[in-house]
Amino acid sequence: MDTELAAVNPESIQKAAGLLRxxxxxxxxxxxxxxxxxxxxxQAAVEKIFAAKGRPQDNPLIVHISSLEMLPQAAREFPPxxxxxxxxxxxxxxxxxxxxxxxxxxxxxxxxxxxxxxxxVHPAALAVIEAAGVxxxxxxxxxxxxxxxxxxxxVLADMQGRISLILDGGNSRxxxxxxxxxxxxxxxxLRPGFITQEQIAEVLGQPVALAQAVTAPLQAGQQPxxxxxxxxxxxxKAEITLLAGNLQQFAEYVAAxxxxxxxxxxxxxxxxxxxxxxxxxGKQDDDPTQAAALFTALRRLDEQGAKKVFARMPRRQxxxxxxxxxxxxxxxxxxxxx
Ligand code: TXA
Ligand code: MG
Numbered sequence: 640m641d642t643e644l645a646a647v648n649p650e651s652i653q654k655a656a657g658l659l660r661x662x663x664x665x666x667x668x669x670x671x672x673x674x675x676x677x678x679x680x681x682q683a684a685v686e687k688i689f690a691a692k693g694r695p696q697d698n699p700l701i702v703h704i705s706s707l708e709m710l711p712q713a714a715r716e717f718p719p720x721x722x723x724x725x726x727x728x729x730x731x732x733x734x735x736x737x738x739x740x741x742x743x744x745x746x747x748x749x750x751x752x753x754x755x756x757x758x759x760v761h762p763a764a765l766a767v768i769e770a771a772g773v774x775x776x777x778x779x780x781x782x783x784x785x786x787x788x789x790x791x792x793x794v795l796a797d798m799q800g801r802i803s804l805i806l807d808g809g810n811s812r813x814x815x816x817x818x819x820x821x822x823x824x825x826x827x828x829l830r831p832g833f834i835t836q837e838q839i840a841e842v843l844g845q846p847v848a849l850a851q852a853v854t855a856p857l858q859a860g861q862q863p864x865x866x867x868x869x870x871x872x873x874x875x876k877a878e879i880t881l882l883a884g885n886l887q888q889f890a891e892y893v894a895a896x897x898x899x900x901x902x903x904x905x906x907x908x909x910x911x912x913x914x915x916x917x918x919x920x921g922k923q924d925d926d927p928t929q930a931a932a933l934f935t936a937l938r939r940l941d942e943q944g945a946k947k948v949f950a951r952m953p954r955r956q957x958x959x960x961x962x963x964x965x966x967x968x969x970x971x972x973x974x975x976x977x
Pocket of ligand 2: 778787
């Protein structure tokens with residue numbers, strides 16, 4: 640199959656919508672990361688997403704809507720807390736786990752009675768959903784296990800020959816996947832993102848729990864609250880280790896472990912201070928710049944042939960928690976306290 644890369648314009652949006660209505664898979668830009676979309680109401684179409692990604696069958700997909708009128712096609716209940724969060728953060732990078740609607744293709748929810756729903760804010764994503772006229776199931780458009788794509792080029796690198804169309808809508812502004820909050824039972828954040836725990840708590844007027852698996856590996860036999868938690872994710876080919884300490888300690892540790900194939904993943908302005916080649920991911924203490932740069936940096940390290948990577952530690956609050964969560968998984972939970 641030939642894979643076309645098309646700039647976003649009215650024509651390419653209509654083309655994408657036509658393919659989606661006919662049960663095909665199309666990669667679309669969103670503000671978080673690129674998504675691999677198919678009609679959420681069409682089982683055969685959704686199965687094509689799993690095949691293109693090589694995704695485990697038990698890992699459910701997020702359903703994307705373009706308006707609240709579309710919500711009943713995805714979720715059968717819209718509790719008051721969800722309504723409040725939607726008012727505050729939709730369209731935007733927040734996914735809510737709600738009781739699923741009966742018309743969804745079974746593969747979307749991977750056997751669960753719940754569904755993750757989100758209304759993206761990227762104008763091209765909204766336009767494609769609107770033109771297709773159906774909710775779109777869309778996981779991140781990477782091969783299962785590799786870093787999420789934040790440019791159309793990243794998608795092409797993973798999906799060439801596997802899908803027929805990629806819409807190029809530029810760099811994903813946020814750069815990490817949406818915050819996921821479960822509203823089935825007590826509100827609980829299953830995956831941190833650009834919408835923070837603090838912001839959500841403020842809108843709900845109550846503290847919001849953070850699933851343990853956000854910052855700790857699952858214990859043997861433990862049932863994940865979100866199936867995606869059990870997979871390593873975002874794994875570049877290089878072995879990554881997070882180093883917790885200041886820049887000087889970091890530089891000393893890296894110098895002591897210097898060998899061919901060792902790289903640093905650090906903040907802007909720091910490479911000149913380090914004894915090994917380095918790739919940067921944003922500015923220190925500026926979490927949104929780190930989120931926007933992280934996945935591109937992970938892909939670059941692989942392109943450079945990095946074997947071992949020592950990474951600077953992000954903050955663990957605010958958007959930094961999302962960055963930390965992704966890096967921790969990329970590192971297979973390897974941290975060294977300096
Ligand atoms: O920002 C995003 O959310 C991007 C863009 C494309 O919208 N999508 C994305 O999808 O990150 P994906 O498939 O890479 O991640 C979806 C995560 C998985 O970890 C999955 O286990 C979880 O959402 N998930 C989906 N439905 C769920 C449900 N009903 N209950 C709990 N977790 C769910
Ligand atoms: Mg993903």
